[in-house]
Amino acid sequence: MSNLTLEDIAKQAGVSRSTVSRVVNDHPNVREEVRKRVKEVIRLTGYQPHAAARTLASQRSWMLGLVLPRSVSSFFADPYFPRLTQGIAQTCNQYNYTLGLFLISTKEDEETIFPRVSRKGLLDGILLQSDQLGDQLTEQVIQSHIPLVIIGRPFYNKDVSYIDVDNINGAFTAVSHLIRLGYQRIATITGVPTRTVSIDRKEGYIKALSERGRNIDESLIVEGDFTEAGGYYAMQKLMPHKPDAVFAASDIMAIGAMRAVREAGLRVPEDIAFVGFDDLPLATLPEPRLTTIRQPVYQFGVKAVEILLDLIENGIEPPRRIIMDTELIIRNSCGASRKK
Amino acid sequence: MSNLTLEDIAKQAGVSRSTVSRVVNDHPNVREEVRKRVKEVIRLTGYQPHAAARTLASQRSWMLGLVLPRSVSSFFADPYFPRLTQGIAQTCNQYNYTLGLFLISTKEDEETIFPRVSRKGLLDGILLQSDQLGDQLTEQVIQSHIPLVIIGRPFYNKDVSYIDVDNINGAFTAVSHLIRLGYQRIATITGVPTRTVSIDRKEGYIKALSERGRNIDESLIVEGDFTEAGGYYAMQKLMPHKPDAVFAASDIMAIGAMRAVREAGLRVPEDIAFVGFDDLPLATLPEPRLTTIRQPVYQFGVKAVEILLDLIENGIEPPRRIIMDTELIIRNSCGASRKK
DNA sequence: CCGGATATTGGAAGCGCTCCCAATATCTAT
DNA sequence: ATAGATATTGGGAGCGCTTCCAATATCCGG
Incomplete structure (x- = not known):
């Protein structure tokens, strides 16, 4: 060499x-x-x-950091984060940046992460997944004035740049679709209430029903946790209240919920129709194929990097906000083909 | 700041x-x-x-690179790589190293990747997934004498450090289990033949049959490609030859194959038994729950980093080799519970 | 062919740290 | 108390690059 x-x-x-x-x-x-x-x-x-010499002299490291908090590291089981990461990594390549990956897996990581990512001369900018209530790290990073793009709508700090999917509208579309198909008792399985993504999707659900003059029946709103098992148990709580359709705030919960339905001897969509959210590839294979809201995950990653580079080039003020559109993908778990 | x-x-x-x-x-x-x-x-x-100043003066960047070639970036759909990445990231944290992630997504990336990862003063060492035939990049990185641990058994270059799972033995165990259960026509769905992982698992299959004095029936060996769809089509080719059991070289292919069996109106395991490889979480939920070979994926990541650090501290000679054990997880797709 | 504008080049001063070495302070056993 | 050993400290020379500035080369129109 x-x-x-x-x-x-x-x-x-x-x-x-x-x-x-x-x-x-x-x-x-x-x-x-x-x-x-x-x-x-x-x-x-x-x-x-020599990369370090260049960085030292120019005060630019040409490196971005992607920080995924603990709450999502379990999520690594679903393809959302891998896909997002791919979009981000690919875009970094394109602009000739190196990508640093910071996964917070343990409680200790949580405490040592800030010094790691804010270390001087390491990162030119940070991408931080954060839609959790009371996220310390987010606060700290904001204070540090490192160029930052938050992935997901943050709980507070309205003066920070972030990029999110239009969860409210996505959920609204999903539920409107069920209403249009004539379902009367439309339930929802929400995510954990400490994340904005859950709040927004629930809001979309409520908004869709309200706009059609439907009452909100609290017994048809059950909390899940974005896992398969969570969807399963939520559905068990839901079934006594006889919903005829369910909007699950994530595909993986929809899968769990449908398993509960099947085990109860009922059929999807004949007895209970389903719409999910995410468009996981694996939800499209077994019958009934899941009707869902597709998020542009990969593009999301691309856009996130582009905003961050913009911040780095042109300053972090004013904060940039990007909300990306979703798309309703109609398959057969919602009974659309049947009812037609 | x-x-x-x-x-x-x-x-x-x-x-x-x-x-x-x-x-x-x-x-x-x-x-x-x-x-x-x-x-x-x-x-x-x-x-x-200041990270860069320190690196420049000490000639150590305290940063490792994880390089995932194109062939696996599609694999990102299955939880193997996320999980591996988690193990690696966590271990980097522990030893106070930063992790750089290099995903090769496009043809262009492939050409620009080497300069990126070999850039002087950037990485102290590299983790490279590579078990592909004719991998240019691997050659180049080896030549560059950067401390390197290959993840998976490389095709050539016996004088390089690598870490792999004992695929031969894993497959051997899986097939032996089927033999023990009394199946007579045990088929296999292999992976793409250009990867050592496929070769090794096929070898284990053959070895298990041979050791019991069984003939190898070529019509019972069909090539898949480590995707669900690949498993599905492979199974369609296989069914005319009436196998009574199948060892699929990956869970995701087993899932596809079982879908084909189901669509043909047959049942698992009554008509055809299955054993997979990987132990994907999602394969354990729907009935029949997949009997499979579990790999210690997370530990694999941990170990890979530890070897790399050893290489960095103590020199790259002699090459280190680690083969990790697998474990047979018996569920009910193999009919063990039925047959007792 | 000349003066001033413009394009091109080289020199030097850092960027913030590590690490060797020499200098000084402190200790030990006589 | 003293020589010699040892522990602690400071100074300085880089690490390899960028970038400002001054110096030089080249160009233009009149």
């Missing part, structure tokens, strides 16, 4: 260190002929600039 | 830059009283050493 420095290249090309630097960084003001000569030397020698 | 340097802290504590550096890095040879005083100043000011 070459342990070449700028100096070495300069010598070999018969120019100064500065000129080589200009060539490496595509600065203008280098004679075309010289540029070519230097590039040739670089190619031949396999020279690579 | 504080733009303090060592110098500033030194001044405030009334000592020299060197002494502060010693305190920060827990060097011995600092009077206890002085150490305490300096630490107090650091605490009060919130001083953090």
Whole structure:
């Protein structure tokens, strides 16, 4: 491996260190002929600039951090985060940034994470998943004035940049779809109440019913926790109240809930119709294939990085806000094909 | 945030830059009283050493890279890689390393990845998933002499450190289990033949049959591709040959295959028994719950990082090799409970 | 062909840290 | 009390790059 420095290249090309630097960084003001000569030397020698030296001198690390709090690390079981990460990683590649991954798995991690991510000279910007109530870390990162994009709608701090999916409208669309199909007792399985994503999807549910003049029946609203098991138990609580349709705030809960329905000897969608949220690939395979709200997860990651780069280039004020649209994917768990 | 340097802290504590550096890095040879005083100043000011400066001076970046090639980025749909990543990330945290994530998603990424990961002064070591035939990148990274641990058994280059699961033995155990249960026509759905994981699992299958004096019936060996759909189609090819049991080289293929069986009006395990490989959480929920070979995925990640750190500390020679054991998890897709 | 504008180049001063080495302070056994 | 050993401290020379600034080369119109 070459342990070449700028100096070495300069010598070999018969120019100064500065000129080589200009060539490496595509600065203008280098004679075309010289540029070519230097590039040739670089190619031949396999020279690579030293990342840390560059960072130290330029005060830019060309590295972004993706921070996923503990609450979501269990979520890693569902493909949402992998997919998001892919979008983010791919976009980092594209803009020539390195991606640092910070997963908070344990209680201890939680305490050491802030110094890690805020370490001077490490990250140019941070992507932080955060829609939890009372998230310490988010506070700290905001205070630190590192360019930051929050993934998900944060609980407080209205003056921070964030990107979210239009959960309210997505849920609204899902429930409206069920109403349109003529269901009368539409229930919902919500997520944990400490996350904005749960709150927003529940709000969309309520809004859809209210706008059609339906009453909100509290016994048809049951709390889940975004897991399969959570959906299963929620459904067991729900069944005595005889819903004819269920809007589950996530596909994985819908899957659990449908399992409960099946075990109770009922059928989907004939006895109880379902709409989920997320559009997990695996929800489309077994019958009944799940009608759901699709989120543009990958694009979400792309956009998140682009906003962060914007923040880095042009300053963090004013905060940027992006809400991305969702899409209703009609399959057959909602009974649409049957009722038609 | 504080733009303090060592110098500033030194001044405030009334000592020299060197002494502060010693305190920060827990060097011995600092009077206890002085150490305490300096630490107090650091605490009060919130001083953090500049990562790049430290890297430049010490030639250590305290950063590891995890590189996942294209072939696996689609795999991100199954929880294997997320789980592995979690183990790796967690272990990096523990040893105070930063984790850089390099996902190769596109053809272009493939070409730009090597300069990215081999950039001087960026990574202290690399974890590279690689069990593909003809992997350019692996070659290049090996040549570069950066400390490297390959995840999976590499195709060539026997003189490189790697860590793998005992695929041969895992498959052997799975198939032996089916033999023990009395099945006569045991088929297998393999993975793509260009990966060592597929080769090894197939070898285990063959070995188990051979050791019991069974003939290998080529019509009972069908190639899949580690996807649900691949399992489904493989099973369709297999059914005309009337297998009474199938060892699928991955759970996700087993799931696809069982779907094909179900659609053909047959039952699992009564008509065809199944054993998978991986122990995906989602394979344990719907009936029949999949009997499978469990891999210690998380521990795998932990171990991979530990080996890499060993390489960094103590040199890359001789290559380290770790093969981790698997475990047979008996559920009911294999008919064990029925047959007793 | 000349003066001033413009394009190109080199030199030097850092960026903030580590680490070697020399200097000083402190200790030990006589 | 003293020489010699040992513990502690400070100074300085980089690590390899960027970037400002001054110096030089090149160009233009009149």
